[in-house]
Every structure is written in C-alpha cells, then in structure tokens.
Amino acid sequence: MFVELTDTIASNPPALHYGVAALDVDGDGRIEFFVAGFGYPNRVLKWVNGGLVDIASTSLADADRLSLGVAAGDLDGDGREEIYVLNTDTFSGPKQIADRLFRARPDGQWDDLFSKPAYRSLQNLVAGRSVAAIDRRGTGRYGFFVANYGRPMRLFELGADNRLTDSAPTLGLDRATGGRGLWVGPFASDRSDIICINEQGPNFLFKNDGSGRFRDAAEDYRITDFEEHGRGVTVLDADGDGRLDLCYGNWDGPNRLMIRQPDGTFQDRASPALAFPGSIRTVLGADFDNDGAEELFFNNIGESNRLFARRDGDWRMQDPGPASEPLGRGTAAAVADIDGDGILELLIAHGEDVPQPLSLYKIPNQNAWVRIAPLTRFGAPARGALVKLVADGRTQLRVIDGGSGYLCQMEPVAHFGLGEVKSVDSVSVTWPDGARQIVRDVRLRETLVMKHPG
Numbered sequence: 001m002f003v004e005l006t007d008t009i010a011s012n013p014p015a016l017h018y019g020v021a022a023l024d025v026d027g028d029g030r031i032e033f034f035v036a037g038f039g040y041p042n043r044v045l046k047w048v049n050g051g052l053v054d055i056a057s058t059s060l061a062d063a064d065r066l067s068l069g070v071a072a073g074d075l076d077g078d079g080r081e082e083i084y085v086l087n088t089d090t091f092s093g094p095k096q097i098a099d100r101l102f103r104a105r106p107d108g109q110w111d112d113l114f115s116k117p118a119y120r121s122l123q124n125l126v127a128g129r130s131v132a133a134i135d136r137r138g139t140g141r142y143g144f145f146v147a148n149y150g151r152p153m154r155l156f157e158l159g160a161d162n163r164l165t166d167s168a169p170t171l172g173l174d175r176a177t178g179g180r181g182l183w184v185g186p187f188a189s190d191r192s193d194i195i196c197i198n199e200q201g202p203n204f205l206f207k208n209d210g211s212g213r214f215r216d217a218a219e220d221y222r223i224t225d226f227e228e229h230g231r232g233v234t235v236l237d238a239d240g241d242g243r244l245d246l247c248y249g250n251w252d253g254p255n256r257l258m259i260r261q262p263d264g265t266f267q268d269r270a271s272p273a274l275a276f277p278g279s280i281r282t283v284l285g286a287d288f289d290n291d292g293a294e295e296l297f298f299n300n301i302g303e304s305n306r307l308f309a310r311r312d313g314d315w316r317m318q319d320p321g322p323a324s325e326p327l328g329r330g331t332a333a334a335v336a337d338i339d340g341d342g343i344l345e346l347l348i349a350h351g352e353d354v355p356q357p358l359s360l361y362k363i364p365n366q367n368a369w370v371r372i373a374p375l376t377r378f379g380a381p382a383r384g385a386l387v388k389l390v391a392d393g394r395t396q397l398r399v400i401d402g403g404s405g406y407l408c409q410m411e412p413v414a415h416f417g418l419g420e421v422k423s424v425d426s427v428s429v430t431w432p433d434g435a436r437q438i439v440r441d442v443r444l445r446e447t448l449v450m451k452h453p454g
Contacts, residue, residue, distance in 0.1 A: 001321035002288070002307075002346070002361040008051040012358055015040040016351030019130075019407030022336035023072040023081055023381075026055060027104065031336045031411050033347050034060075035358065036067035036085060043358075045347075047339045052360070059102070059110040066097055069407040073133025073142030074380035076158060080104050081133075081380055082113075084144040084156075086407075088127040092150035092178070098123035099131075101144070101156065101164075119164050126151035130182040132403025133383050134192050137212035138433025140376035140452070142383065142402075143167065147179030147196055171214055177201040181233040181283075184402035185384050187244055188217055192384040192402070192432050195223075197230030197248045222265045228253040232283030232406035236294050237397045238310070239269075244397060247296060249280035249406075255298070257315065273317045274308055282333045282405040286344055290367035290417030292394065297323075299333040299348060299405075323361045329354050336411035342369045342445055344415055368418035371447040374400060374429045377454050381412030384432040389416045390425040418444065 006012065016038040025032045025044045032055070035043040041061035045052040062085070069086035076082070085100040102110040114123045126148045133142040134155075143157030145168075152174035159165040168174040178199035187193045188207040194214070196204035202224035206214035218224045228250035238245040239259055246258040246266060254275040258266035268275075274296070282299040289295070296315065298306040305328070307320040323346065332349045339345065343362050350356035370389065374382040383402040388395060398414035418424070424442040429450050437453050 001319055002323035002363055004322040005345070005360040005362060006357065009045065009358055009360060010051050010053045014355035014357055016355055017043075017331060017349035017358060018067060018351065019069040019086070019332045020334035020347055020349050021070040021072055021083070021409040022334050022411035023083070023409070025060070025083070026108075027080060030340070031338060031413075033334065033336065033338065034070055034072075034083065035347070035349055036070050036332075036407070037063070038066050038068065038351060042067055042085065045338075052338070057109050059112075062100065065100070069129060069131045071131045071133050071144060071403045071409040073135075073144065073383055073402065074140070074376060074378060075101075075103070075142055075144070077139075077141045077378045079379035083110070084131050084133075086124075086128045086131050086146065090127050092127050094151070095125055095127050098125055099128070099146070113164060122156070122164060122166060124148070124154055129180050130403060130407050132182040132184045132194070132409070134184045134194060134402055135376075135384055135432040136192055136208060138191065138431065140378050140380070145173070145182065145184070145194055147182050148176075149179050150176065152176045153179055153196070173206060173214060175204060178229070180230050181248060181404075181406045183233045183235055183404045185235060185399035186386050186430070187235060187246070188221060190430070190434060195233060195235070195246070197233045199229040199251070202226035203230060220265070222267070223258055225250070225256065231280050232299070234283045234285040234296075234404050235399060236285035238315070240310075240394070242395045242397065244399070247283055247285065249283045249298060250277070251280060252277050255280065271315045274315050279303055281330055282408060284333060284335060284346070284405055284410075286335045286410075287415060287417035288344055288346065289363045289365050290343060290369045290419065291365075292396070292417050292419040292421065297333070297346065299330040301328070301330045301352060305330065323348070325359065328359070329356055332407045333405060334408045334410055337371065337413070337415065342371070368421055368444045370416045370418060370424060370427070370442060370444060372398075372414040372416070372427055372429065373412065373447055373449045374414075374431065375449065375451050376431075377452040379451075382431055382452065383412055386430040387414035388428045389414075391418060391423065392421045413447065
C-alpha cells in the first residue's frame with residue numbers, strides 16, 4: 001500500500017498541472033520531475049535535504065504558456081537532453097500558442113529553438129497531446145514525435161544539414177487522427193517502434209524496418225481497437241514469458257491488456273476488474289514494492305485511481321491506500337527514484353478544471369533492487385534501449401522510456417525489484433542501434449551505468 005509523501009514538496013499550491021517527465025534537468029547526474037503547468041508556471045522538482053524543491057529557471061517556468069505534454073531526449077548529440085513542451089489553447093485543430101523545444105545554455109537558462117527566426121515557420125501550431133523522444137536510426141540523436149489531435153502528427157529532428165526539420169511527411173508518419181497516448185521502443189521490431197493510442201480512430205503501430213523508416217502494422221498485430229477512445233499506454237511483460245505486452249486505457253470503455261500470442265499477434269486478456277471502464281488518464285507499469293514483478297497503476301480523473309498486481313497468473317485489484325485519491329482531478333503521473341533510496345516514487349498531477357496540489361507516494365519496503373542506466377555514445381540517457389535482467393531463474397524486461405503513460409515520460413533508468421533474491425545472474429542491454437552488451441558482475445542495491453559499447 002502506498003504512503004503519502006506530499007508534505008515533502010516544499011511549495012505546493014493548488015494549480016492546473018498536466019504532463020510529468022523525469023529527467024536530469026540541471027545536468028548534475030540526478031533525476032528531477034518536470035511538471036507542465038497549464039496557465040501556471042512549469043515546475044522542476046529536485047530532491048534536496050529531504051524534500052522536493054522547485055529549481056525551475058525563468059525560461060523553463062514559462063509562466064505565460066498552456067503546457068500539456070512533455071518529454072526529453074538528446075536532440076543534437078551533446079550528451080545533454082533537450083526538453084519538448086507541448087502547449088495548446090484549444091481541444092483540436094489549429095492553435096495560437098506554439099510548443100517549446102528547450103535547449104540548455106551554459107548560464108543555466110534555456111533557449112527555445114522554435115522561437116528562433118530560422119524555425120518559426122516550423123512551429124507546431126496544432127493542438128497536440130503526447131510527445132515522445134525516439135532514436136529511429138540508432139545514431140544516439142533523438143527526434144520528438146508529437147501526437148496531434150485532428151491534424152497530422154509530426155517528427156522534429158535534426159537533418160543532415162544539422163537544421164531542425166519535420167521528418168513525418170517523408171516517413172509517412174503525418175497521419176491525422178485524434179492522437180492521445182504514445183510509447184516508443186522495441187515492440188514489433190528490434191529497433192524503436194512507435195505505438196499511438198488514438199481517439200476517434202484506430203490505433204497505430206509504426207514498425208521500424210531497421211533503417212529508421214516505418215509502416216503501420218497495427219492491423220497485423222490486432223491492436224487497432226478503432227471503436228474505443230484511447231488514453232494512457234505502457235508496455236511490460238504482463239504474463240512473465242520474456243516478451244513485451246501492451247496495456248492501455250480507453251476513456252469510458254474497456255481497458256486493454258494485450259498479451260502477445262505464439263504467432264506474434266495480441267489478444268486482450270484483461271481481467272474484469274482491470275477492463276472495467278472509467279475516466280482514465282495515465283497508465284503506468286512499475287515495480288513499486290520491489291517484489292520482482294511490475295504493478296499497473298491507473299490514474300483517473302474524478303474517480304478513484306486503481307492499482308493492479310499479478311497474482312496466481314491473474315491481474316487483481318490491490319488497495320492503493322491514499323493514492324486512490326477518489327476526489328482527485330488526475331491529469332498525469334510519472335515514476336522515478338527521486339530520493340535515491342532504491343524505491344520508486346509516484347508523482348501525480350491534477351487540474352484540468354479544478355486547481356489542485358501535486359501529490360507524491362511510495363510503497364516502503366526492504367526488498368532488494370538493481371537499477372540500470374544505459375547511455376548513448378554521447379553520454380545521454382539511451383531512451384528506447386531494452387534491458388533484460390536474469391536472476392533466480394526468472395527474466396525481467398524493461399525499456400528505457402522515451403514517452404509513455406499519457407502526456408508523460410518516466411525516468412531513463414531500468415528499475416528492477418528483486419524481492420528476496422540474493423544475486424543477479426546477468427544484465428543485458430540492447431541499444432536502439434542493435435548494439436548489445438552483457439554484464440554478469442552486478443551488485444544489489446546499486447545503480448549500474450552502462451556506456452554504449454561503441
């Protein structure tokens with residue numbers, strides 16, 4: 001059961017907040033929470049002396065904007081992640097307020113690339129929802145894929161001339177639908193694919209052909225679900241067979257737990273409790289109690305949040321304690337080990353129609369754990385890398401998050417709970433370019449940083 005740590009947030013007035021991303025904002029090697037403010041300042045929450053303190057610079061706070069989604073990735077290969085903040089002043093179609101693409105400056109402030117004269121014509125002036133970072137070619141340089149609502153999706157990356165460009169039309173990714181949740185990683189291929197959970201239309205699965213080009217394979221894998229209205233999404237090994245499965249929420253429709261079949265397609269195996277419809281926003285998969293198995297957390301708006309755990313082969317509802325928040329106007333949530341004790345914290349944002357404070361939770365436990373942090377060839381987080389851990393005859397899988405949940409992005413670390421396991425047999429990392437490395441000397445209760453073998 002979660003316990004509440006909200007009182008560790010030093011300043012926490014009621015506000016309208018949306019997306020949350022976990023990244024190293026200030027470049028000191030530690031993770032902070034970036035929280036999008038909708039008509040309120042964006043926040044950067046750092047763990048300092050036993051509490052979360054807002055360290056957002058004036059440029060990142062960006063108090064005059066209407067921020068919704070957020071994701072980070074190393075756009076230019078300098079080893080420091082840029083931050084894409086999606087803004088919107090309308091539900092769908094054209095908008096007046098452009099997105100931000102922040103790049104760090106040496107003085108601690110941040111520049112918005114979209115505000116530069118050379119890129120103003122490239123601004124995303126369409127209402128979007130989620131954004132995710134993707135290294136589609138395995139170069140260590142990331143683009144930002146934006147799920148727009150009612151207009152074509154976009155992929156912003158640096159071209160061969162080192163100038164920012166929208167590659168979506170060239171790659172056939174400029175599909176127009178009710179874009180909602182995104183997930184990026186090796187799902188249908190061994191490179192970075194893009195899962196788009198949509199509203200008012202079928203879901204997309206853009207399968208990477210290995211060269212950084214894509215085709216929509218959602219129908220092949222039977223995950224189109226065109227009659228429902230998707231929201232949050234996550235990927236995990238839901239049945240313990242060593243392969244990645246898919247879980248996503250549908251707004252006031254049945255939630256899905258899509259289990260991979262022997263032929264590679266997916267079938268919905270959600271239990272009645274997990275499938276039960278509601279006002280769902282974010283879907284998270286994480287091992288909150290370090291018992292060696294991921295839980296599923298459903299963040300809802302205007303009704304109780306839900307927690308599920310796999311017990312005797314079935315996903316059963318658990319008591320989330322104070323994290324149920326029956327009166328919460330939940331808009332987004334993300335996880336990170338923000339205080340460095342080896343236990344994940346859950347930060348929940350609220351708002352949309354009623355200003356509410358942020359909330360913070362964790363499940364205290366004494367179980368063993370290991371954390372793996374793969375890096376790109378440039379030293380930035382290797383978002384999209386697949387991490388496999390083998391211990392006590394079991395295999396666990398994690399993907400370093402490029403963007404997931406809904407409007408959000410989790411910490412760029414593979415967090416493995418181990419329960420009472422005393423040793424780890426091996427850890428392997430497969431980077432987005434296919435490079436692979438195996439490590440067998442892995443210490444418990446430590447974070448192992450793994451550099452790209454190239």
